[in-house]
Amino acid sequence: MEIFQLAYNNLQGSLPSDIGASFPNLAALVLFANQLHGQIPDSISNCSYLYSIAAASNKFTGLIPSSLGSLQNLAVIAVSDNLLEAKTTRDWGFIDQLGNCTELQVLDLGYNQFQGTIPISIGNLSTSLYFLSLGNNGISGSIPAVIGNLVGLTRIQLDSMLLSGPIPQEIGKLWILELIDLSNNTISGEIPPIFTNLTRMSRLSLQNNELQGNIPEQMSHMQSLESMNLSDNKLVGNIPNEIMFQSLSIALDLSNNYLSGALPLEISKLKNIQTVILSNNNLSGEIPSTIDGCEVLQALYLDRNMFDGSLPSSFGNMRSLQVLDLSHNSFSGELPDSIDYMKLQHLNISYNNFEGELPKGGVFQNITAVDVRGNPDLCGGIPQMKLQRCVTRIQEHKRNYQRIIIIVFSTIGAFACLCMAICFFACRYCRRTHKNAKSSYGMQFEHKRVSYNDIFKATDGFSLDNLVGRGAFGTVYKATMNLETPAIVAVKVLDLQNQAGSKTFLTECKALRNIRHRNLVKVLSSCSSIDHNGTDFKALIFEFMPNGSLETWLHPTACTARPFEALSLTQRMDIAIDVATALDYLHHHGTVPIVHCDLKPSNVLLDSEMIAHVGDFGLAKFLVQRDIMISHSAISTGIRGTIGYIPPEYGMGAQASVQGDVYSYGILLLEIFTGMSPTDEQFVDGMSLPKLVESSFPESIMEIVDHKLFLTNGGKQTGDYTHELDGIHQCLLTVIHHGLMCCKEVPSDRIDIQDFVKELNSAKEKLLG
Template sequence: MATGVASSRRHVAAVDVDDGLALTAFMARMSTGSGSPPPWGNRSVPVCRWRGVACGARGRRRGRVVALELPGLGLRGTVPPDLGNLTYLRRLHLAGNRLHGVLPPELGGLAELSHLNLSDNAFQGQIPASLANCTGLEVLALYNNRLHGEIPPELCSLRGLRVLSLGMNTLTGSIPSEIGNLANLMTLNLQFSNLTGGIPEEIGDLAGLVGLGLGSNQLAGSIPASLGNLSALKYLSIPSAELTGSIPSLQNLSSLLVLELGENNLQGTVPAWLGNLSSLVFVSLQQNRLSGHIPESLGRLQMLTSLDLSQNNLISGSIPDSLGNLGALSSLRLDYNKLEGSFPPSLLNLSSLDDLGLQSNRLSGALPPDIGNKLPNLQRFVVDINQFHGTIPPSLCNATMLQVLQTVYNFLSGRIPQCLGIQQKSLSVVALSKNQLEATNDADWVFLSSLANCSNLNALDLGYNKLQAEMGNLKNLGEFDFSSNNISGEIPTSIGECKSLQQLNISGNSLQGIIPSSLGQLKGLLVLDLSDNNLSGGIPAFLGGMRGLSILNLSYNKFEGEVPRDGVFLNATATFLTGNDDLCGGIPEMKLPPCFNQTTKKASRKLIIIISICSIMPLITLIFMLFAFYYRNKKAKPNPQISLISEQYTRVSYAELVNATNGFASDNLIGAGSFGSVYKGRMTNNDQQVVAVKVLNLTQRGASQSFMAECETLRCVRHRNLVKILTVCSSIDFQGNEFKAIVYEYLPNGNLDQWLHPNIMGQSEHKALDLTARLRIAIDVASSLEYLHQYKPSPIIHCDLKPSNVLLDSDMVAHVSDFGLARFLHQESEKSSGWASMRGTVGYAAPEYGIGNEVSIQGDVYSYGILLLEMFTRKRPTDGEFGEAVGLRKYVQMALPDNAANVMDQQLLPETEDGEAIKSNSYNGKDLRIACVTSSVMRIGISCSEEAPTDRVQIGDALKELQAIRDKFEKHVSNEGTSSQ
């Protein structure tokens, strides 16, 4: 053993001088974006011990660099020609960094190179033809860069090449016909590359090809018949490539899993031989010009999970009953064709179906009455523009995961099921317009109050039916179309409680009376259409004060008087007033008559009154100023903004909250923060609803601003992963002191901090969160941040993201809470305010906040990155074990990628029979996969928490990566579960 160690040391010390110089030159060009050197390349350490560097141990490679692998480290810089001096280099893997510049032709001098992966960088220039000199090359991956020019035909001489991935660049020219020389090629990825010309017949000579991706190019011509020779092919993806002709026979591709030929101009029929490809799991032929019938043979594809034949327009006949045999099918899209006949009862056998699209066909008959019972997993049910009649099946209420329900343009009649929305809490779109639905009394409208509980409901379209009743109270609704029904009476004042409304259309009814003032409470309203009614009175001035209102249609009513001259009324092309003959004034572009009615007759009288008033105004002003001075010294001036915000919610009294929390008893205390305490309560006037009551400590500096920020933010936003505000209280307590509180929905599983650190928080009854749960929580939090950062009209910055502000409901779905420091981007605030200077919590707050920088979405991303690292290491960023010079981020970064298992939370590993976690030195395959997934998540956390704000990834990109990691891991888990049965 000692001899081996000494030999190894002599080997390290004897590293080739040229290799050392080449790596030193490479290191000199690298940075991490913040100006600091990369986390490797210490000159005091032998080169062969540098991170990512491997050296040979035997023969002529002894002491020579054979691998340089530094993927995903955020490195910036250019690749120097000196790397071409690494004579024995076999692997060069620098993917997932931020490298730029041209690829040096000197890389072609690496005669022993077998693996070259420079994907996901920003390299420019052309692909060096000299790479053809690397005759041992097996993997050439330059995916997702900025390379241009043609694919060098010289690369087609690399007979040993197994992977050629050049997609996501801006290449020009055609696919070289010499591609057929790559006899060992298994993967060819050229998608998203702007390539032109046809698909070479020679691709059919690649007998070992497993994956072929040519989509999103500008390829011309037809699909070559030679592709039918690729018997090993599993993935054939050529969407959006402008191909024409018919689909050639591919019936010999017995291993094919994915067939994606959508968004081309293919003609002919849907081939019957598809039914012979028994391994297919995904078929997409949408947006072509296919004709004929859907072949019955498709019913033999027992493994198929997704079938998309939509937008072909020429498919005729009926839906074959054989599709009901596809027991694994989860998505069936047949939209925009010319299908006829009735809804096949056999489709009710597809119990796994969650997406059913039959829009824009000629289907008729009744919808199956038991569809919701037979298809309980339905999330999307779209049958618009058909000829269905009968009623909407009440059984749809049993499809508890339903998100989208669309039956527009059919002949459905009867009543809307009263149960709709009671169980489907995830409903986001309900479009039932242009049918013959009826509702004549309040009993028919129970479903509207049920929909009020659907926090994600964004669009409700009930237009062009025969409905008669009150419009309901849908506080979370974004779009409401109730046009062309039989509604009479006045516009209900309850419409003002629909705070999230952005589009309201109640045109074409028989409404009377005036526009209620409550409509002015809809601060987010963008489009308002009240045309074709019998409304009267003046146009209220508050419509001009609604800043977001961009389209206003008041045509064909009985409005009279002067038209306002502000807001939307300043845009004559966005304001429609035709058919109101008694209107006057407005801006000149509206071409309305001037308002002379009785003005001149009363001018003298008004002048006298004005002069009289002006003569006594100075005296009144003096008295008022003295009174105001006296009153201000007796009592603090109330904040008008708080009153305004409080009006956005149904108010609750101090006495009700005292009763709900048993006098704010300590037994009901569930948390405390910077500005107040949170109590569990039960509202007796609301079906004994359990709530969380946040009581502000108004003696704390900044508490009032925190109350304002939280109310204003939660008034605007609606998202399943944000905590929901129920009501507010701005009053005085029994001692006459000012009292402010916010009431939220109660989430029974506490906060994430309690789950990660149960001993500290005294929550030892919590089980450890497994990997799947942590991934889902991480995705939930990222989803909420993406929503906030994309919020219109101005992004919202949370400013205090940390585990204790992530609450978990009964299903362990995460909800981000505590918006007491939240701000709209570029929001102005008083610099002297203690609240205005707060930027979050130590350890989670972005480093730039420490030097007084303005808040930004990048600051939230930093906090999220630290939260991710804490979730998967179960170590707080303020733990003393790191020391000030290291910190949680650097602690993890130093361990990646090779030693991630040493820093990950060991509770993520499964327990042995005696209840102990498996030790890191005894991992099996499953444990290694968990460690690998955790390492991938940690890398995202590192990317989110870069020192420089501009180097941090966008939260949307982080979200997509996490979703991909989750999907892949859950698929492995599912496959393992299946194989073990």
């Protein structure tokens, strides 16, 4: 027996422990794509002629035998997609021994359970090795510089692991390298200029790391590159003209960085590229007319930048373009006529300043394929678009004339009012001293101005000892400041490198300036200044909540800083009522309804008396007033909120609404009383927290509620739960029933938060007798 090939079957069981003795002449063992398990037997090293072990896509476990290093003819080890492991230096010993296999060409260990760091001895492997894959394991540490010894490598896959540190310069020695994938790690530092030597590189994948600095111009030597992905890093500066390779035929992805400047005119060199993704950067200026040089481009994403100006008419020359996303920019002017004749299947021009008549042909005939929201001056289009009717020139002249008349009379009226005001204040000038005294008394109720230096000193230079937590748009510190009274406060420092940071600051300021309620976090002051480096700095100062967030009480493992006792049933009822009352105020009792858009346990904070306060209004939405009637929805900018708490209609492009907040509150309520997070691993294959609760309601409701609500401090039963069991059961039935009413799929079927507050208070009264 020389070749043993059983690939692509459904074989089970394990390899015989004496396989080496049974088949001493075995040259190729091909077992991939089965369900074999157990260990790779050590006796396989007796097959002295063996050159290929192809056992990928099975369920092999344990260590790779170090004895493989005695096989002088071994050329291929392909054991990816198994359950093989190595944790300690000793476990990785097989790499040390494989240095003896001078014919080794392929080492594929990806998709296993390897941990620890990459052994230094990997640099002793054969220079004949051309394929190295360790990706999709739990390997950490840095990429060893000795990898530069493997000069025969054409393909390196070290993706989706825990690698950190910089990209070693020694990779530049691998001059015949064709593919390198380091994506989905935490690799840091700048992209080194080593790519000057890598002239044969066809695919470069560095996405989702912590890379900083500029894209090096030295990459211009990679004239064989077909695909380049540098997305989801922290790259800055302009897009170099030099990386517009004519060889790029698959994709160029630079999205989710901090790149700035204009789109290079040299983009016309990408004649053969299929996809260009530049989303979520700080790019600006107009789109160059040379873009029509991308003759076979199929998908172009320029969304979430700062582009402006009108679209070039040359867009119409890109006959292969199927997907175009220009949303969230500052484009203006009319859409070019040529766009009507393109083969577009999806078009997103939302949240720009486009104007004029919307075409009716091509992609514009399908309302599900076009998004034009946030362009108030667009008109016409097919009736299903529901845009305003376009105004003719005669109507426009008439409107302009009416505007002039209004402006003239308004100016005259304003001048008359100004004269009356001057007279009024002149008459009262003699009593100004008394008024000044009164005014000065009122000033004590205004927010004290806070500088960057004040915050820097109060947080001890933003010390880690004062760090409270980190969020999507900023960091929260504890500080002692003399505002209304000398007290501990919470300082939220906005992350202005995140493009949404400034918008979040303005949204929170606007929201918190207009609302006051005992169950909302109170803002004490704000700071908009520059730091010691001369960069923009923005912060908000809030009341400090000593009992932290509801998240740390419901899921104590989320915070290891100190142990938390379990929340009692009445405490959970009080918190649920507090949050519902806050929502009722936001939705119904302000000057303008406000939608919070991100209601979740981490945004519910507890003061020293365990009273709940809703905070974090960074995603809040003011519902606009039009034609006297208050609209019940506001246009959303993408999906607002947190996975697990987002109402289903938001995921389908619906507008933010008070009913959306009610859905998030329903999820929060079920989480409070069941102790289960909506993102728990058990919720797969269509199952969700509301569906699980509904399946147990009402018969088995006591089986799914959080049993910790009957216990506190070490599991002792307290007087808080001396109520009759029937009373507890009836209370939970009421609460869970109305929680499920909040989580209805159809927004109009959900209960109004005003009615829910009444039901919760009634349930609490019955519980307490």
